[in-house]
Amino acid sequence: xxxxxxxxxxxxxxxxxxxxxxxxxxxxxxxxxxxxxxxxxxxxxxxxxxxxxxxxxxxxxxxxxxxxxxxxxxxxxxxxxxxxxxxxxxxxxxxxxxxxxxxxxxxxxxxxxxxxxxxxxxxxxxxxxxxxxxxxxxxxxxxxxxxxxxxxxxxxxxxxxxxxxxxxxxxxxxxxxxxxxxxxxxxxxxxxxxxxxxxxxxxxxxxxxxxxxxxxxxxxxxxxxxxxxxxxxxxxxxxxxxxxxxxxxxxxxxxxxxxxxxxxxxxxxxxxxxxxxxxxxxxxxxxxxxxxxxxxxxxxxxxxxxxxxxxxxxxxxxxxxxxxxxxxxxxxxxxxxxxxxxxxxxxxxxxxxxxxxxxxxxxxxxxxxxxxxxxxxxxxxxxxxxxxxxxxxxxxxxxxxxxxxxxxxxxxxxxxxxxxxxxxxxxxxxxxxxxxxxxxxxxxxxxxxxxx
Numbered sequence: 001x002x003x004x005x006x007x008x009x010x011x012x013x014x015x016x017x018x019x020x021x022x023x024x025x026x027x028x029x030x031x032x033x034x035x036x037x038x039x040x041x042x043x044x045x046x047x048x049x050x051x052x053x054x055x056x057x058x059x060x061x062x063x064x065x066x067x068x069x070x071x072x073x074x075x076x077x078x079x080x081x082x083x084x085x086x087x088x089x090x091x092x093x094x095x096x097x098x099x100x101x102x103x104x105x106x107x108x109x110x111x112x113x114x115x116x117x118x119x120x121x122x123x124x125x126x127x128x129x130x131x132x133x134x135x136x137x138x139x140x141x142x143x144x145x146x147x148x149x150x151x152x153x154x155x156x157x158x159x160x161x162x163x164x165x166x167x168x169x170x171x172x173x174x175x176x177x178x179x180x181x182x183x184x185x186x187x188x189x190x191x192x193x194x195x196x197x198x199x200x201x202x203x204x205x206x207x208x209x210x211x212x213x214x215x216x217x218x219x220x221x222x223x224x225x226x227x228x229x230x231x232x233x234x235x236x237x238x239x240x241x242x243x244x245x246x247x248x249x250x251x252x253x254x255x256x257x258x259x260x261x262x263x264x265x266x267x268x269x270x271x272x273x274x275x276x277x278x279x280x281x282x283x284x285x286x287x288x289x290x291x292x293x294x295x296x297x298x299x300x301x302x303x304x305x306x307x308x309x310x311x312x313x314x315x316x317x318x319x320x321x322x323x324x325x326x327x328x329x330x331x332x333x334x335x336x337x338x339x340x341x342x343x344x345x346x347x348x349x350x351x352x353x354x355x356x357x358x359x360x361x362x363x364x365x366x367x368x369x370x371x372x373x374x375x376x377x378x379x380x381x382x383x384x385x386x387x388x389x390x391x392x393x394x395x396x397x398x399x400x401x402x403x404x405x406x407x408x409x410x411x412x413x414x415x416x417x418x419x420x421x422x423x424x425x426x427x428x429x430x431x432x433x434x435x436x437x438x439x440x441x442x443x444x445x446x447x448x449x450x451x452x
Contacts, residue, residue, distance in 0.1 A: 037165070041221065051117070053116050091214035099318065100143040102141040103215070104139050105138065107214065108215045114126075115127040128378070132409065153225065154225050155219075155225050166207055168208075170214075171212045182205050202244070204239065204241055205240050207240065256313040264344055267282035268282075274308060278293065300328035303328075348418035350414035350416070358451065362381040362417070383398065383401040391451065395447040397447070403434045405433035407420065431446070432446065
């Protein structure tokens, strides 16, 4: 008998023995044996992660001030050379509230002319910027999707362990819904990413993260959000950094405060990771007049239940001024219901403030101008004139530029710019961001204005 025949008989005998012993290896059992916690984390969260893209990307160029590449750079820093691309993937994000509120990095949306958010199931929606905090590199977007959306489960970042396993989900280089894993390499890192800009108390990880992961979630092995991926070390491998989730939760109440986003008066602050507890009620405010008191626990807004403080701020974003809102609360453990009305406040003259403080003559962009420039509606304010020897002239602002941000906030209307500038005084410095169209290419430029 040949060697091959002997091997064949041996294999057949082994198979018969396995069968006789009742041992089977079905496909399901094989998959179960290969399943890891990373698989579970990815499958539980992929539907809440989005790819953020733009049909036109804005290049960064010298002008007003120069943005040079640095060893520590934002994820999209390698893409600073001029280019014109369609459907360009800018970064990642995740759904934080089922009504369509998405969290990402401020630097992801800063260069976008038109934003879209796409899900793993192929659905795509236009997205608009609700709020952005450039100091902490955080932004909140809103999409209008039918029905409730899946969300990321929030964790804590105050008990992280160096060496514990983490999972990142994102869209590196446009490859949608890529998952990588690694460990926490360090906590409490401070990074200077640009002149005057330092991100503090970051999480360092060796999980493989690349351009396009910006704004995506960093998760622990339980599938809980512990960070938002934000920066990489450009001259090293396996060094990436994420904003701790606790920092996000601390900033969101300020970012989503409707008294800042709109010209309205509410007079109510809440806080709490496990409940929406009232921490402050301003005297004479609508909340005060309705009878809300500190230490009340708000349980629902217009019938929609709240689990924590952030739910309260998201709920108010859906409410207009001068319309009654039903608030359910607990006071000393007893249920109570009140009604309050968000009060609209007369708006300051944004055009006059921009002219008086900086020598800037601006007006709102008309829809046809947005289409001509390839910008999303509400992308900024058009500069129509610059006074000679004014603060704006000194840094090189020119007619035709589009002012898109003041300080940490994006602006699209004269009312918004008026609200931001109403308390500015002589000598105050304001960081501005803008867009400039040259030779059919759209450039992003930044600078600092000093009020006169």
